[in-house]
Amino acid sequence: MDHNMEKDPARDDLLILVDGLDRSMGFATKQEAHVEGLLHRAFSVVLVRDGTVGPEVLLARRALGKYHSAGLWANSCCSHPRAGEKLLYAAYRRVHEELGCDAQGLREVGFFVYRAAFANGITEHEYDHVLVGRCVGDLVLDADEVESVRWIGVDDLALELAKHPARFSVWSPMVLSIALAELSQGTCRNESGSA
Numbered sequence: 001m002d003h004n005m006e007k008d009p010a011r012d013d014l015l016i017l018v019d020g021l022d023r024s025m026g027f028a029t030k031q032e033a034h035v036e037g038l039l040h041r042a043f044s045v046v047l048v049r050d051g052t053v054g055p056e057v058l059l060a061r062r063a064l065g066k067y068h069s070a071g072l073w074a075n076s077c078c079s080h081p082r083a084g085e086k087l088l089y090a091a092y093r094r095v096h097e098e099l100g101c102d103a104q105g106l107r108e109v110g111f112f113v114y115r116a117a118f119a120n121g122i123t124e125h126e127y128d129h130v131l132v133g134r135c136v137g138d139l140v141l142d143a144d145e146v147e148s149v150r151w152i153g154v155d156d157l158a159l160e161l162a163k164h165p166a167r168f169s170v171w172s173p174m175v176l177s178i179a180l181a182e183l184s185q186g187t188c189r190n191e192s193g194s195a
Contacts, residue, residue: 014083016041020113022127027083034067037115037123040080043091044128044171046179047076047103047135051153055183057176058135059157060099061147062169068118069169071147075176076135080126091131099149100140106133110178116170128171130178154183 014027018041033040047058058076062069077098081090088106095103109132115125139149152160158180161173168176 013080015080016083018127020127022111030080034122034124037117037125039113039125039127041087042078042080042126042128043087043131044075044175045077045091045095045103045106045131045133046175047095047099047101047133048183049135049151051151054153054155056151056153057157057179057183058099058149058151060145060149063143063145063147065144068120068122068124072169072172073167074169074172075179076149078171078175087129088131098142098145099135100142101135101137104134104136106131109182112174112178114171114174124171126171128175130175132179132182154180 013030015030015033017025017028017033017038019025019039022041024041028036028038028040032038048055049058050056059073060076061073062071064070077091077095079090079094079098081087087108091106092103095101108129110130111128112130113127115123117123141149157176161168161176165173
């Protein structure tokens with residue numbers, strides 16, 4: 001088993017361990033949490049913009065050097081709050097660090113718990129908060145995190161998730177389904193009222 005996470009500079013970040021109700025139960029390094037499969041707090045951000053026929057979602061293709069799910073498509077940004085860091089602050093920070101743009105109006109639209117083991121011995125076990133907001137500014141990608149990005153309309157995204165799930169990270173169908181349900185209600189609108 002290869003537990004090498006040296007390509008991830010944040011491997012020594014202290015993550016927040018939680019119980020099944022997202023109550024803090026202590027801390028562990030990122031490496032410890034993923035090698036031991038410890039349940040920890042995480043977030044998945046879905047950024048949207050106005051498209052010509054409705055809202056579009058920003059997908060990010062994970063960098064080829066990532067320690068799992070490399071090269072797969074995922075939602076706009078995924079990460080973890082550090083010990084002592086508020087969830088929303090961490091989400092705004094990571095969007096800027098990974099994508100170069102800023103998020104606007106992030107709000108939680110759902111959550112789920114999942115566990116996934118990977119061939120290299122790493123296990124993701126996360127209480128994942130799904131956040132939706134708007135993308136503001138130019139994209140300047142952190143190549144260690146993101147290989148590429150693309151904007152996709154919500155109908156095309158739903159179709160691709162159904163027809164080609166292997167293109168996506170294991171958590172993406174859950175994250176994107178929650179976000180798409182929210183977007184279908186028209187509740188992620190900008191100040192002028194357009195979706």
